[in-house]
Each structure stands twice: as structure tokens, then as C-alpha cells.
Amino acid sequence: MSFISYLINGLSLGSVYAIIALGYTMVYGIAKMLNFAHGDIIMVGAYIALMSMTQAGMPPFAAVLAAVVGCTVLGVLIERIAYKPLRNASSSLAVLITAIGVSYLLQNLALLIFGANTQTFDSVIDWKGITLAGGALSISGVTIVTIAACIIIMAVLVTFVQKTKPGQAMRAVSEDKGAAQLMGINVNGTIALTFAIGSALAAIAGVLLCSAYPSLTPYTGAMPGIKAFVAAVFGGIGSIQGAFIG
DSSP states (O other): OHHHHHHHHHHHHHHHHHHHHHHHHHHHHHHOOOOTTHHHHHHHHHHHHHHHHHTSOOOHHHHHHHHHHHHHHHHHHHIIIIIGGGTTOSOHHHHHHHHHHHHHHHHHHHHHHHOSSOEEOOOSOOOOOEEEGGGTEEEOHHHHHHHHHHHHHHHHHHHHHHHSHHHHHHHHHHHOHHHHHHTTOOHHHHHHHHHHHHHHHHHHHHHHHHHHSOEEOTTTTHHHHHHHHHHHHHHOTTOHHHHHHO
């Protein structure tokens, strides 16, 4: 039973990495940019949720919604201010350096605002979970919700990209930005939408991660971001299903 318990917990943590990796692969697949600040958006989302619950007194669902909205706006702003001017840069190194700079900016802003001390994160999931095999196997509510959320998000993303008009526009921009623009597709809007979706996923991942491991610092998103990037590359960055499997 211990092995099964460890396996389920591993799948739960892997599901968090998968949600982060989906954000990575969406941005790279459409905009052909590696947004290394993605991990720090996770941290921002967790701080927004924490402050919404502790300072504003919001219920958990409203706090998660606030984190998603806040990170969505942040993602769009980062794309417009930092990445859009470099979209036609001759060297990909400029985008990479900018992404690292944005990452350090978010970390240091969090240090200035919240300090370096570790803060305890109140879980947004009150469900205690289920007990099986006569009490020998206990699965927490956070674990179940995390795995279910990952599967649902992946399925919704695949359906969105393949079946909807904005999703088809994303695929067209991914293939050829110039040709897509000639066909009347708003390339800037499509790329901004991609960053918005990726950042919203980062907010959800941050809340789930800190609910499972209830501590939060300005560096919380750094290592999960790197691990999720490895997962995205392993599964074939640019592929939604590949990022999920990776």
C-alpha cells in the first residue's frame, strides 16, 4: 500500500508539472518563444490567491479566480512589453535574455513586496479525500483534485485548439505568421491569447502546488518551472499531448 500511496502522490506532483508544461508548450508552439518567466508567474498566482484569502477575506474559489485573472493580465502585459518588440529579432538569444530578465524582475518585486520569509499557504481545497482498503490507503483531496484538474485541462485545451476558431487561428499562426496575417488573422491578438492561457494555467498550477506543499516564497516557482520545461521538451515541446505525457 505504501508503494501505491507514493505512486499516487507522484502522479499528483507530476500533474502540477504537466499543467505548467502545457503553458510552456502553448507559448512555444504558437509564438516560438521560450518564456522562462513562466515559473515565476506560478509564484505570482500563489501570492495573489494567498493575499486574497488572508487579506481580502475571499473564499477559496474566489481567490483562485482572482489568481487566474491576475496572472492572465500579467501574462498579456509581459508579452506586450517584453516580448512583442523582439518578435522579429534576428537572434533568439535576445528573447532568451529578456525572459531571464523578466524572471528576475518578478522574483525581486516579490521580495520587495512580500519579503524573503516563507509564508504558510492555506489550502484552497477543504475536502479531506478518501480512504480505501480498510484505512490502509488514504488519498488526500488535493491529490485527487490535482490529477483530475490536469486531465480536464489537457482535454479542454486539445478541444479548444482543434475545434474552435481561435484555436484554428493559433495553429495557423504557429505554421506561418505572415500567411496567417494575409488570411485576416489577428496575429498579435492570437499570440496575446496564447500568453493569457499559459499564464492562467500557471496560476492554477501555483495554487495546486502550494495547496499540496503549503509554503510560499518568491522563489517557489523557479524549480517547478525548470522541471516542467524539461517535461515539455521530453514530450516534444509544442505538443499538448506530449507535454502532458512528458
